[in-house]
Amino acid sequence: MSAPMISIRNLYKIFGANPAAAMAKVREGMGKEELNADYGHVLGLKDINVDLMEGEITVIMGLSGSGKSTLVRHINRLIDPTSGEVLVQGENVLDYGEETLRDMRRKTMSMVFQHFALLPHRSVLQNTATAPIVRGEDKAVYEPEARKWLERVGLAGYEDSYPHQLSGGMKQRVGIARALTSNAPIMLMDEAFSALDPLIRTDMQDLLLELQVELNKTIVFISHDLDEALKLADHLVILKDGEVVQQGEPQHILLNPEDDYIVDFISDINRARVLRVRSIMEPVKQDVSHVGEVQREATLEQVIAQTGGESIGAYLVKHEGDVVGELNMSTLVRSLVPQKRSGQ
Amino acid sequence: MATYDFLFENLGLKDWCSDGGGDRPVSMADLLARKKGGAAETSVWDTPFPSMDALNEACSKFPKSRDLTIGLEDGFLAIKDALRFVLDPITEPLSWMLDGAMWLAEATPWWIVIPVLLLITYFVSRSWSIVFSVGASILGLAFIDHYLPAIQTLSIVFVCAAICVALGVPIGIAMSRSNRLQRAVLPVLDMLQTLPTFVYLIPLIFLFSVTESKLYGIAIILYAIVPVIRLTDLGIRMVDKDVLEAAQAFGMTPRQKLYQVQIPLALPNIMAGVNQTIMMSLAMVVIASLVSAPGLGVLVLRGIRNLELGVGLVAGLGIVILAIILDRVTKSALARVNAAQHH
Ligand SMILES: Nc1ncnc2c1ncn2[C@@H]1O[C@H](COP(=O)(O)OP(=O)(O)O)[C@@H](O)[C@H]1O
Ligand SMILES: [Mg+2]
Numbered sequence: 001m002s003a004p005m006i007s008i009r010n011l012y013k014i015f016g017a018n019p020a021a022a023m024a025k026v027r028e029g030m031g032k033e034e035l036n037a038d039y040g041h042v043l044g045l046k047d048i049n050v051d052l053m054e055g056e057i058t059v060i061m062g063l064s065g066s067g068k069s070t071l072v073r074h075i076n077r078l079i080d081p082t083s084g085e086v087l088v089q090g091e092n093v094l095d096y097g098e099e100t101l102r103d104m105r106r107k108t109m110s111m112v113f114q115h116f117a118l119l120p121h122r123s124v125l126q127n128t129a130t131a132p133i134v135r136g137e138d139k140a141v142y143e144p145e146a147r148k149w150l151e152r153v154g155l156a157g158y159e160d161s162y163p164h165q166l167s168g169g170m171k172q173r174v175g176i177a178r179a180l181t182s183n184a185p186i187m188l189m190d191e192a193f194s195a196l197d198p199l200i201r202t203d204m205q206d207l208l209l210e211l212q213v214e215l216n217k218t219i220v221f222i223s224h225d226l227d228e229a230l231k232l233a234d235h236l237v238i239l240k241d242g243e244v245v246q247q248g249e250p251q252h253i254l255l256n257p258e259d260d261y262i263v264d265f266i267s268d269i270n271r272a273r274v275l276r277v278r279s280i281m282e283p284v285k286q287d288v289s290h291v292g293e294v295q296r297e298a299t300l301e302q303v304i305a306q307t308g309g310e311s312i313g314a315y316l317v318k319h320e321g322d323v324v325g326e327l328n329m330s331t332l333v334r335s336l337v338p339q340k341r342s343g344q
Numbered sequence: 345m346a347t348y349d350f351l352f353e354n355l356g357l358k359d360w361c362s363d364g365g366g367d368r369p370v371s372m373a374d375l376l377a378r379k380k381g382g383a384a385e386t387s388v389w390d391t392p393f394p395s396m397d398a399l400n401e402a403c404s405k406f407p408k409s410r411d412l413t414i415g416l417e418d419g420f421l422a423i424k425d426a427l428r429f430v431l432d433p434i435t436e437p438l439s440w441m442l443d444g445a446m447w448l449a450e451a452t453p454w455w456i457v458i459p460v461l462l463l464i465t466y467f468v469s470r471s472w473s474i475v476f477s478v479g480a481s482i483l484g485l486a487f488i489d490h491y492l493p494a495i496q497t498l499s500i501v502f503v504c505a506a507i508c509v510a511l512g513v514p515i516g517i518a519m520s521r522s523n524r525l526q527r528a529v530l531p532v533l534d535m536l537q538t539l540p541t542f543v544y545l546i547p548l549i550f551l552f553s554v555t556e557s558k559l560y561g562i563a564i565i566l567y568a569i570v571p572v573i574r575l576t577d578l579g580i581r582m583v584d585k586d587v588l589e590a591a592q593a594f595g596m597t598p599r600q601k602l603y604q605v606q607i608p609l610a611l612p613n614i615m616a617g618v619n620q621t622i623m624m625s626l627a628m629v630v631i632a633s634l635v636s637a638p639g640l641g642v643l644v645l646r647g648i649r650n651l652e653l654g655v656g657l658v659a660g661l662g663i664v665i666l667a668i669i670l671d672r673v674t675k676s677a678l679a680r681v682n683a684a685q686h687h
Contacts, residue, residue: 076593106595117590120685121608133604134594164685182594 003090004051005186005218006075011048011084013070013242016041019082032241044070045242048084053235054185055216059250061229062239068222071239072188075220076109077101088186106135110179114191116171118163124150124174125159131182142181149177153207169200173207180211190222205231226265230254230274238262251279257339267338272301280335281317281325288326290316296324300332346401347392361403420550428551435558438565441503442557446638449499454491458482461498465669469676478669490640490662497639497666501625504561508569508621513614516576517602526577537570541631549635560632567628571620579613580606612682619674626667640666 014022014035022041032043045067052058060068073079074086077093086093088108096104110131118127125143126133128150132142150156153173163171172192179187193201205228212219223229229236230250237247246258254275257263278296291310294303296319303315311333317325352361392398396409449457458479465478485494519526536544545563552559583606591605607614633641640659647656 078589078592102595102597104595105593109593111590111593113586113590115586117584117586119587119590119605119608121611130590130594134596134600162684188593 002054004087005054005089006052006220007085007087008048008050008052008071008074009085009087011045011071011074011086012082013044013067013074013079014041014082015044023082043242045074045081048244050237050244050247052218052220054218056234057212057219057221057232058235058237059221059223059229059233060237060239061223061226061233064224066239067242068224068239069190070242072190072220072222075186075188076105076111106131106182108184109186109188110182110184112172112175112179112187112189112192114194116163116168116175116195118171118174118178120163122162123159124155124161124163124166127163127174128177128181130178131184145183146177146181149180150174152180152211153177169196169204172196172204176204176208176211180215186218186220188220191224192221193228194224201228208232226269227274230269238265251275255279255335255339263338270301271336271338272304273299275300275335277303277317277327278319278324280331281327282331284316284323284326288314290314290326292316293318294327295319300336303327303332346398348394348399348402351394351399352403357403361405420547424550431551435552435562438507438561439556439558441507442500442561445499445503446496446557449495450492454486457495458486465673469673470680471676474672474676478673481665481669485662485665488658490643490658493638493640493643493659494662494666497626497629497641497663500560500564500629500637500639501622501666501670504564504568504625504629505618505622507561507565508572508625509618511565512569512572512617512621513576516573516614516617517580517607519573519577520580520606529573533570533574536566541567541628542634545632545635554636557637560629560635560637563632563635564625564628564637568621568624571624572614572617575613575617575620576610579610579617582613583609609685612678612685615674615678615681619671619678622670622674623667626663626670630663 012023012026014026016022016039019041022035022039022043025035025039026043026046032046035041035043048071050058050060060071062068070079074081075088075093077086077096081094088104093101093104119130125146129142129146132145147156147159150159153176155170155173155177158166158170163174166174172195175192179189193204196204208219208221209232221229221232223232233250235247236250236253238245238253240261246253246262251274253262254266254269254271257266276296277294277298277300280300281296291313292307292315294306294315294317296317298306307315307329311329313329315327315329316323317327352358396407396412399406400408461482462475462479466472466475469475482491482494485491515529519529541563544566548559548563552562587605587609588601591601596604629637629639630641630644633639633645640662643659644656644663646652647654647659
């Protein structure tokens with residue numbers, strides 16, 4: 001496996017007047033509540049260790065106030081940690097001086113914001129070209145580039161409009177075009193779709209997945225919505241009160257929750273629509289006769305539709321023409337019932 | 345016998361008081377008291393407040409309150425030359441600007457000045473109806489032979505407001521960036537704004553001669569600069585935190601943030617400040633006619649001094665007309681900025 005694009009190591013963030021002193025207390029084992037009640041400091045993040053792989057979408061999910069925004073802002077150092085390391089392409093960004101840091105923000109990372117954060121006095125085209133304008137590039141070079149990305153997100157013809165003339169969904173399309181025009185390999189998205197209506201949100205998720213197939217960016221996506229997280233994530237990190245409770249491949253978390261909190265969290269989702277055949281298939285047994293074939297990447301919902309509700313027998317699992325395993329319908333039915341915490 | 349004799353006796357200061365007390369100047373009150381034969385034993389009802397003058401009666405060494413005002417005056421006169429030495433050269437360009445603008449406005453024939461003013465109006469407001477009302481106002485004033493004082497007043501307002509903006513915007517920006525500076529400057533602004541306008545003419549009269557234009561220039565600027573500073577500071581502090589964060593995330597330098605984000609987003613507030621500054625300049629020009637500022641204010645003053653009711657009223661009306669057109673032109677510019685951002 002290749003080295004991670006971004007590596008977060010033992011990261012702590014304490015908000016308050018004297019974080020260093022509070023940090024000592026936390027190292028001695030003081031918890032979030034006590035620290036807040038007795039010392040008036042907020043333990044924003046506690047011992048975070050996450051690796052983010054190149055070309056993957058890592059979704060950081062948690063309820064409001066769990067520290068998601070704080071965490072993502074450590075990656076481009078809009079917030080400095082109290083303790084710990086943030087490695088980007090192997091370099092510790094905490095060692096960066098002002099100049100190097102700015103250079104990283106200009107070239108290596110772009111960001112999309114929950115409330116769009118467009119410049120109200122600049123046209124859509126100028127907003128889209130924010131990154132090259134900041135870098136001081138030539139208008140003749142960046143304008144075609146910005147136009148290209150505006151067209152790519154479906155906003156051709158709106159170049160000369162102003163942000164206040166656009167709807168929320170369109171504003172966020174500009175936000176995405178702005179991030180893409182920066183041409184940075186890393187994209188940070190803080191609740192980028194949370195302020196949008198459900199239908200538009202689905203559109204935007206599809207747009208992001210579609211773009212990602214082509215662009216292969218390293219995306220850090222923040223969300224408080226489990227369905228969104230499961231749809232987008234290659235790697236899912238679940239935060240609670242500033243701590244990582246579980247991280248891993250989303251289907252794996254769904255089938256093997258390690259914590260009661262996560263069991264609660266995932267109890268309401270439509271498992272048939274989220275789980276895929278690959279997550280529950282088994283190696284092919286020779287002595288079983290198969291009643292049909294299913295695709296490895298199919299969701300269980302699709303399989304149930306395909307079998308017409310038949311819940312016995314086994315199917316051959318195929319991927320790109322090859323047999324890769326077998327699916328027992330009894331396993332499928334069992335997997336639809338939310339599990340207790342694994343190991344219980 | 346004075347009421348507070350006991351105080352100095354108890355404190356053991358009697359000797360200090362009477363030391364050389366023989367040549368104490370005799371006051372009117374003393375004479376009256378002596379005439380009464382000193383028999384008056386003051387009742388509790390008549391006990392005077394232990395003010396400086398009352399204490400002085402008991403002990404001639406104690407200063408009277410009049411000594412305070414005299415001391416202040418002496419002190420001011422003592423540092424006056426030094427202050428002048430520093431302030432005079434710094435403020436000299438202000439005289440040149442005021443005199444230059446005045447000369448230009450007076451020397452240029454009316455049929456050039458009026459179209460130029462209308463052109464400026466158009467570029468600021470982009471509204472023909474405002475250009476029309478400004479034109480009608482100025483022509484009306486010219487028709488009743490108030491063209492010259494109106495133009496004088498306008499030229500003073502322009503120069504002073506321009507200087508207010510040139511100084512006030514940077515001061516406001518600096519304040520928005522430093523809480524400590526803000527804490528230091530705000531009380532000064534409060535004082536400049538609450539001080540009765542006549543009061544701060546007083547030190548200026550001592551510092552500069554009344555024949556110099558900068559005397560009234562400084563008075564106007566001190567008074568009118570306050571809103572543009574306040575609103576620049578406020579406007580920049582109110583800039584959307586999300587947008588600033590985005591600017592930061594895309595790697596803007598502090599300078600890029602200032603010019604590409606903070607100032608443009610604060611512009612509606614800054615313009616509101618400029619509008620108020622212009623209106624306050626106009627108000628102060630009228631008062632500054634007391635210290636020889638030319639223009640419509642002089643006519644108002646003449647109306648008061650010589651009881652020439654008509655002269656005063658017409659000049660007052662002229663000022664109202666100038667106020668209305670200055671306000672409408674700057675407000676329409678403000679509305680344009682607002683419409684462009686509308687968030
Ligand atoms: N600047 C700050 N000062 C004090 N507390 C803060 C600050 N920023 C965030 N917090 C606290 O840290 C916690 C995490 O906040 P945040 O990262 O914004 O959560 P999320 O984005 O998951 O909703 C919250 O309890 C919040 O109150
Ligand atoms: Mg957040």
